[in-house]
Amino acid sequence: MNEKDLSKIGMGKxxxxxxxxxxxxxxxxAVYSVSxxxxxxxxxxxxxxxxxxxxxxxxxxxxxxxxxxxxxxxLQVRMPRVIFALLIGIGLALCGTVMQAxxxxxxxxxxxxxxxxxxxxxxxFAILVGFGSSAFLSQFGVAFGAFLGAMITSMAVLILSSIxxxxxxVKLVLSGVVIGALCSSFASLIIYxxxxxxxxxxxxxxxxxxxxxxxxxKTPILAIVVLLGAALFLFQHRVLNTMLLGDESAITLGIxxxxxxxxxxxxxxxxxxxMVAYSGMxxxxxxxxxxxxxxxxxxxxxxxxLGTLLLGGLFMIWADILSRTLIHNVELPIGIITSxxxxxxxxxxxxxxxxxxxx
Amino acid sequence: MELIAKGIDISIGKKEIVKNISILVxxxxxxxxxxxxxxxxxxxxxxxxKSLVPQKGMVFLDDIDVLKSSEKKISQRLGVVGQFNEMSFxxxxxxxxxxxxxxxxxxxxxxxxxxxxxxxEALKRTNLLDYKHxxxxxxxxxxxxxxxxxRTIAQQPKIMVLDEPTNHLDIRYQLEILxxxxxxxxxxxxxxxxxxxxxxxxxxLYAIKDGEVYAHGTPDEVLTPATIEALYQIKCQTYTNPVxxxxxxxxxx
Numbered sequence: 235m236n237e238k239d240l241s242k243i244g245m246g247k248x249x250x251x252x253x254x255x256x257x258x259x260x261x262x263x264a265v266y267s268v269s270x271x272x273x274x275x276x277x278x279x280x281x282x283x284x285x286x287x288x289x290x291x292x293x294x295x296x297x298x299x300x301x302x303x304x305x306x307x308x309l310q311v312r313m314p315r316v317i318f319a320l321l322i323g324i325g326l327a328l329c330g331t332v333m334q335a336x337x338x339x340x341x342x343x344x345x346x347x348x349x350x351x352x353x354x355x356x357x358x359f360a361i362l363v364g365f366g367s368s369a370f371l372s373q374f375g376v377a378f379g380a381f382l383g384a385m386i387t388s389m390a391v392l393i394l395s396s397i398x399x400x401x402x403x404v405k406l407v408l409s410g411v412v413i414g415a416l417c418s419s420f421a422s423l424i425i426y427x428x429x430x431x432x433x434x435x436x437x438x439x440x441x442x443x444x445x446x447x448x449x450x451x452k453t454p455i456l457a458i459v460v461l462l463g464a465a466l467f468l469f470q471h472r473v474l475n476t477m478l479l480g481d482e483s484a485i486t487l488g489i490x491x492x493x494x495x496x497x498x499x500x501x502x503x504x505x506x507x508x509m510v511a512y513s514g515m516x517x518x519x520x521x522x523x524x525x526x527x528x529x530x531x532x533x534x535x536x537x538x539x540l541g542t543l544l545l546g547g548l549f550m551i552w553a554d555i556l557s558r559t560l561i562h563n564v565e566l567p568i569g570i571i572t573s574x575x576x577x578x579x580x581x582x583x584x585x586x587x588x589x590x591x592x593x
Numbered sequence: 594m595e596l597i598a599k600g601i602d603i604s605i606g607k608k609e610i611v612k613n614i615s616i617l618v619x620x621x622x623x624x625x626x627x628x629x630x631x632x633x634x635x636x637x638x639x640x641x642x643k644s645l646v647p648q649k650g651m652v653f654l655d656d657i658d659v660l661k662s663s664e665k666k667i668s669q670r671l672g673v674v675g676q677f678n679e680m681s682f683x684x685x686x687x688x689x690x691x692x693x694x695x696x697x698x699x700x701x702x703x704x705x706x707x708x709x710x711x712x713x714e715a716l717k718r719t720n721l722l723d724y725k726h727x728x729x730x731x732x733x734x735x736x737x738x739x740x741x742x743x744r745t746i747a748q749q750p751k752i753m754v755l756d757e758p759t760n761h762l763d764i765r766y767q768l769e770i771l772x773x774x775x776x777x778x779x780x781x782x783x784x785x786x787x788x789x790x791x792x793x794x795x796x797x798l799y800a801i802k803d804g805e806v807y808a809h810g811t812p813d814e815v816l817t818p819a820t821i822e823a824l825y826q827i828k829c830q831t832y833t834n835p836v837x838x839x840x841x842x843x844x845x846x
Contacts, residue, residue, distance in 0.1 A: 472698060
């Protein structure tokens with residue numbers, strides 16, 4: 235693989251064609267996703283309903299729709315779920331890509347850096363111990379706990395890695411592992427002493443990840459956080475690229491990485507915390523999607539970022555479809571699906587000759 | 594552009610690595626730093642390109658105070674070819690060289706035609722045109738070093754700092770890289786190991802020993818048997834190389 239040509243799709247027209255193709259596939263997959271479930275709605279009718287809803291009635295007619303209930307099922311139940319899947323996929327892929335650049339390690343994701351463990355500890359605490367009887371906190375308890383956990387751990391990881399000088403990538407990874415382990419053991423401690431079978435079941439279910447709680451009223455916050463994060467990082471390709479070179483080279487190119495590292499960590503913790511709060515722990519997406527995308531577009535973040543986000547969203551839509559259809563009338567936790575798909579893919583990529591974390 | 598470092602002191606932990614060193618690189622001058630391993634050459638260079646903050650001293654590029662200016666402002670004028678070129682991710686040679694344009698770009702500015710011309714020019718100067726689309730990680734050590742040099746050339750610096758740029762390279766790459774740098778006609782400050790190369794390419798030399806300037810002057814003034822013996826603790830005789838007419842060295846222990 236010595237003569238490998240890295241131009242690939244990373245350059246010129248083919249890139250845009252590929253991006254448009256991806257967007258098209260995402261839209262079709264989304265329509266397919268809303269058409270299946272316990273009630274199967276014909277694809278063409280789903281298409282009409284979705285188009286009608288999206289364009290406020292200008293495109294797509296509801297004349298052919300056989301049943302009024304189809305409208306409700308798609309618009310009230312399945313649409314928010316697909317949008318959730320898309321947003322969570324985008325967010326996970328975003329956090330993975332950014333964290334891999336931040337720690338200059340292609341194996342990084344919110345799990346390696348301890349942020350997911352922190353979110354998990356926060357949620358476990360909320361479910362089994364609780365924040366008291368305040369109405370707001372009991373309603374949003376799990377979400378609040380997960381979010382708080384993510385923010386506190388990422389702060390702790392940052393502080394720990396900054397002890398005795400600049401926060402380098404190695405120190406970040408080590409701090410992440412240590413704090414992650416600490417959070418996991420505290421979570422286990424809470425579960426061990428909890429005398430609450432129902433709560434333990436909730437924790438287990440939540441830790442496997444699920445999109446079942448998707449609804450329109452939860453969508454705006456998730457959408458704002460994920461899309462703002464994505465918009466921010468789509469324009470950070472210069473800094474992200476110099477991050478790949480390491481601190482020393484980055485300084486000679488005029489960019490002081492340690493400030494950017496902190497800023498990026500805080501933004502990704504915010505996104506991770508929000509996602510974990512709404513969907514639980516969904517593994518491997520943040521790790522695997524950036525890898526696959528690098529194989530297609532190369533490691534230059536200018537092209538990589540948009541591709542990763544779209545591929546992440548597409549992947550989650552299909553993971554959600556599988557989780558609902560793999561076993562009839564049973565909905566599998568989506569975290570199981572992503573891990574089952576993700577880990578063999580990851581092993582394949584490591585084993586495949588010539589794959590060198592970049593193209 | 595002139596580079597002036599004055600009275601630089603650097604301690605790491607309790608150890609004094611650099612003691613009161615002053616260095617001057619005049620306009621378009623090729624200045625060499627020689628000295629044994631661990632004498633403080635790299636540390637001194639780091640303080641010049643802002644990777645380390647010296648405890649004492651000042652660094653100026655003409656009238657710009659390097660230690661008080663932003664990294665961006667300095668990197669628009671000062672390019673560095675360092676020793677650290679390891680990466681976990683692969684970029685193409687062209688993308689890698691394009692990163693040299695970073696200091697001249699605003700955050701949201703995209704690469705324009707001019708940047709591509711500058712990158713093309715840098716690739717041409719370093720004989721890398723055929724490698725444009727190759728992956729950086731698939732290259733040999735010498736080729737990688739040339740890519741880094743091309744990146745630094747694309748940065749269009751007025752002064753270039755090189756930290757043992759020809760380490761581990763075979764003789765052809767050593768000559769190629771140093772000739773290429775010499776032909777840029779900008780101020781150069783280079784830490785070098787090979788004394789013959791230093792004699793051939795440098796206009797002025799600083800010999801560093803134990804963090805202090807032991808001798809400085811033109812190569813003929815500095816590279817005397819007495820100085821070399823004191824620097825490296827070896828026996829040394831110099832002679833005029835009958836083929837190149839340059840300075841030659843014969844060593845022994």
